[in-house]
Amino acid sequence: MAEQRSLTPPAAVLDFSEKNFRPSVVETELYDWWERAGFFTPPATPSPGEKTFVMMLPLPNVTGDLHMGHALGFGGYEDLMARWHRMRGEATLYLPGSDHAGIIAQLVVERELAKRADPKALTREQFLAEMWKWMKFYQPRIYQQLRMLGCSLDWTRVHFPMDPDMQQRVRVHFIRLYRHGHLYRADRIVHWCLTCQTTYSDLETLHQTRTDQLSYVRYPWADPMPKGTPDLVIATTRPETIVADTAIAVHPDDERWRPFIGKAVLVPLVERRVEIVGDEAVDPAFGTGALKVTPGHDQTDFEIGQRHGLAVITAIDKKGTMTPAAGILAGAHRDAARAKAIEVLRQKGLLVKQEPITHAVAIHDRCDTVDEPLVLKQWWMRMKPLAKPAIDAVREGRIQIIPKYQEKIYFEWMENIRDWSIARQIYWGHSIPAWYCQDCDEIVVPEEDAPDPTSCTKCRSTDLKRDPDVLDTWFSSALWPHVTLGWPEQTKDLQRFYPGALLETGYDILFFWVARMIMMGIENMGDIPFRTVYLHGLVTTGGKKMSKSKGNVESPVGVIQEQGADSLRFALVNGVSAGADSQISDAKLQNAREFANKLWNIGRYVLRTIEAHPQPGRSADRSPENDAGLGPAERWILSRTEATVSELTRLIESYHFGEYAAALQQFVWTEFADVYLELSKQSLRDPSPERVSAATRTLAYVLDRVLRLAHPIMPFITDTLALQLWRQLPNSDRSPSLVIGVWPEPKQREEPLEDRFAVLVDVVRAIRNLRQSSGIRPGEKVKAMLGGDTRAISELADAIAHLTQTEVSFGAGVGPETVVRAVEVRLVAEHDAAEHRVRMERELAEARGQLGRSRELLAKPGFAEKAPPSVVASERARLTEREERVRLLEAELKRLN
RNA sequence: GGGCGACUAGCUCAGUUGGUCAGAGCGUCUCCUUUACACGGAGAAGGUCCUCGGUUCGAGCCCGAGGUCGCCCACCA
Numbered sequence: 024m025a026e027q028r029s030l031t032p033p034a035a036v037l038d039f040s041e042k043n044f045r046p047s048v049v050e051t052e053l054y055d056w057w058e059r060a061g062f063f064t065p066p067a068t069p070s071p072g073e074k075t076f077v078m079m080l081p082l083p084n085v086t087g088d089l090h091m092g093h094a095l096g097f098g099g100y101e102d103l104m105a106r107w108h109r110m111r112g113e114a115t116l117y118l119p120g121s122d123h124a125g126i127i128a129q130l131v132v133e134r135e136l137a138k139r140a141d142p143k144a145l146t147r148e149q150f151l152a153e154m155w156k157w158m159k160f161y162q163p164r165i166y167q168q169l170r171m172l173g174c175s176l177d178w179t180r181v182h183f184p185m186d187p188d189m190q191q192r193v194r195v196h197f198i199r200l201y202r203h204g205h206l207y208r209a210d211r212i213v214h215w216c217l218t219c220q221t222t223y224s225d226l227e228t229l230h231q232t233r234t235d236q237l238s239y240v241r242y243p244w245a246d247p248m249p250k251g252t253p254d255l256v257i258a259t260t261r262p263e264t265i266v267a268d269t270a271i272a273v274h275p276d277d278e279r280w281r282p283f284i285g286k287a288v289l290v291p292l293v294e295r296r297v298e299i300v301g302d303e304a305v306d307p308a309f310g311t312g313a314l315k316v317t318p319g320h321d322q323t324d325f326e327i328g329q330r331h332g333l334a335v336i337t338a339i340d341k342k343g344t345m346t347p348a349a350g351i352l353a354g355a356h357r358d359a360a361r362a363k364a365i366e367v368l369r370q371k372g373l374l375v376k377q378e379p380i381t382h383a384v385a386i387h388d389r390c391d392t393v394d395e396p397l398v399l400k401q402w403w404m405r406m407k408p409l410a411k412p413a414i415d416a417v418r419e420g421r422i423q424i425i426p427k428y429q430e431k432i433y434f435e436w437m438e439n440i441r442d443w444s445i446a447r448q449i450y451w452g453h454s455i456p457a458w459y460c461q462d463c464d465e466i467v468v469p470e471e472d473a474p475d476p477t478s479c480t481k482c483r484s485t486d487l488k489r490d491p492d493v494l495d496t497w498f499s500s501a502l503w504p505h506v507t508l509g510w511p512e513q514t515k516d517l518q519r520f521y522p523g524a525l526l527e528t529g530y531d532i533l534f535f536w537v538a539r540m541i542m543m544g545i546e547n548m549g550d551i552p553f554r555t556v557y558l559h560g561l562v563t564t565g566g567k568k569m570s571k572s573k574g575n576v577e578s579p580v581g582v583i584q585e586q587g588a589d590s591l592r593f594a595l596v597n598g599v600s601a602g603a604d605s606q607i608s609d610a611k612l613q614n615a616r617e618f619a620n621k622l623w624n625i626g627r628y629v630l631r632t633i634e635a636h637p638q639p640g641r642s643a644d645r646s647p648e649n650d651a652g653l654g655p656a657e658r659w660i661l662s663r664t665e666a667t668v669s670e671l672t673r674l675i676e677s678y679h680f681g682e683y684a685a686a687l688q689q690f691v692w693t694e695f696a697d698v699y700l701e702l703s704k705q706s707l708r709d710p711s712p713e714r715v716s717a718a719t720r721t722l723a724y725v726l727d728r729v730l731r732l733a734h735p736i737m738p739f740i741t742d743t744l745a746l747q748l749w750r751q752l753p754n755s756d757r758s759p760s761l762v763i764g765v766w767p768e769p770k771q772r773e774e775p776l777e778d779r780f781a782v783l784v785d786v787v788r789a790i791r792n793l794r795q796s797s798g799i800r801p802g803e804k805v806k807a808m809l810g811g812d813t814r815a816i817s818e819l820a821d822a823i824a825h826l827t828q829t830e831v832s833f834g835a836g837v838g839p840e841t842v843v844r845a846v847e848v849r850l851v852a853e854h855d856a857a858e859h860r861v862r863m864e865r866e867l868a869e870a871r872g873q874l875g876r877s878r879e880l881l882a883k884p885g886f887a888e889k890a891p892p893s894v895v896a897s898e899r900a901r902l903t904e905r906e907e908r909v910r911l912l913e914a915e916l917k918r919l920n
Numbered sequence: 921g922g923g924c925g926a927c928u929a930g931c932u933c934a935g936u937u938g939g940u941c942a943g944a945g946c947g948u949c950u951c952c953u954u955u956a957c958a959c960g961g962a963g964a965a966g967g968u969c970c971u972c973g974g975u976u977c978g979a980g981c982c983c984g985a986g987g988u989c990g991c992c993c994a995c996c997a
Contacts, residue, residue: 042957237997306995317997323996439994597944600933604925610932623959624960681934791962876940887977901940
């Protein structure tokens, strides 16, 4: 690795005569260099007592393209954290991969294949061969997009769940779960997709609000009933399933129907005799309070059926066609059968009425096909025992979820967790290592290191049939944090990097993925997979419409190509609070691009300055705090820099990334650029070489700090500038790149000086304001008099003069035009007496109001005793300043009279 | 039916453990091509922090009730 790291940076250096930053020129080369130099790979040998930071990339679908949510998660939060921890000297592993994405990937490839031939005509083996061909097309695409985002992923450890070694590990996992009793095979009702021809889990259903016909159907009594017995009428939206009814259910407490529990009716269309049962699942308020029970085609009904031992009749098959069991409806598609059922019921006089109903219909999240619940023999995972320790891990704080309120949602789901239907009837996925004996029905699951079985373990028959199904995509994703490190082998990586530190992803896959990783991590490793879960919000591209004339601007890739990954990353993170949904807009992107450009030009200025005033033997990353030539402006920006270092460190440590970005921008733009860079021009013109040297080194040092502080969120521009800066003023740590540079430690501040500069900024603004309102042209030299309490700024006159292009002098009783804080400001210029009086009166009213509030607060009983001393002290100081301001304004008004 | 979140300047949103009746970006208005940057600089306008009540010396922040919007979960037949 050492020799790798000596690789020289890319030759393509940006042209610093270019006024505007053009990002994409250098990004690819820079990334390649970072990767080739091994910066993204943790040191091969762990140092004694090393700290690790391990984070798995939430593997994107292999057939997908990056969207803004990915860009926020990967390029925004994750890479920011990875880079920050790396700069803190931790052995950082950010592990890449892509998901084979089962059903979706199969759909995508089927669609591609369908352009030339019928994919259904292919055998399983032929189809899988085609899948792998397409993988070679899709996988590099998604990986390239991750590179474009700048994600500092360790590509030497990239994983794909369908790679042979990974398939073997998933097989072991299945076998162990089976042996431990977590898996079972049972006839139960599942969600079936008529389009995809596969089952799917509860989590993969969506609900769509639709308006359908609610049909009221009379079920004749099976036996003679006393006169006056009401008709039994049920309400249903699925009359075609009447033929599969095996009971009627009413609520046991429903006075209307309770007397009839145990009585029988004849199911219309099939004349089947079924009983009325009492069950609490029935809502007495719905329809007539009587429910037709169809255990073969409805989730609730299946459960009622289980409780009452009812028969299951399958009237609809996997294609959606009515089976022979459907009697007169047999052979029709479910939709046609519905119409036919209504028609026959009407003919027989059993249709009482129909009315529209708006209700939620379950659909498959991948294709929007209406769910067809079917009873099928399927593999299930028994979740309750697995959920228990995973709930405890969060409850006991061993895993922390950010934002905190997501923990409640996690508990809610985990405590009511239901068994997981894990098999899918598609080709693309992990095969289920189970064989069924055709002679004795035994399920044969081999030992974990054994080859495929050839004979039945029970009856020795060799007539075994392998389960044709594959496992749900999330079955393997759930293993990601340990399986990628070599599990079940006890590899060095597994020992060193498990458990990981953090899992960052969108809150929308908390259940799909995060909860399952926690459960499987504990099950397989006996330990949690990560200590912190950071859940980000959804990104929408609302607000101002992104201009489509420029091309596909909504895609992160398009934005990166146009304005660079740095801008995109910054725009996505800036000012967003943890877990909140956010919008990305043209305005935000433009601001980020302008900020990148600002950094670029700050860099140009500093580099040019160093060129003009070389500092041999000096280092950019050493504070010039002890330089003899430091002026107050230098000392001020140095102090502000250290304040920013500690502030930004705190914000990242506490996961306040949105505020980190905002605070960074604030410091760089308004303090470093707008104030100090201007003042440095004055220092650099000073005849004293010491002053010039101190100013140059201050510029270099602050730039060095800024580049380090900004690197986690804007890696490309910062490293470009750093490489250039260190070429002129070598960094003392000699790291060849910011990627493995050192995150700054805050040094001593000069807070009294910072307070004095706050006064300066107010006075400067007041002078500029007066100049503009007096119609003084920007270049025009005028004089200003400052009076009142000028202690804070008495030594800063030069700075004020430079910033305002105004000659400044101090005096007593200057006859102020305005009073800021307790400083009188007067421009030596003619002004209208009447206007002046109005202004003074307005300021006095304002000042008295402020003074009143200060006095009120200080006089409040309890304030002085109960408020913290620092608050009281600063309030007292404010009172004094306000008293002084009122006094000065009153004096001026008195003079006018 | 449960649960969660949001409501702060015209727009999009910040506001860390309650401590100057509040900030940013964009937009708006005025001025300025000053050799880092017009992807710029300077100045300005703009807010009863959804409503009501409570706790507190002090509330945008905590508690209660209500309103509006959004999301998630659930066996709405």
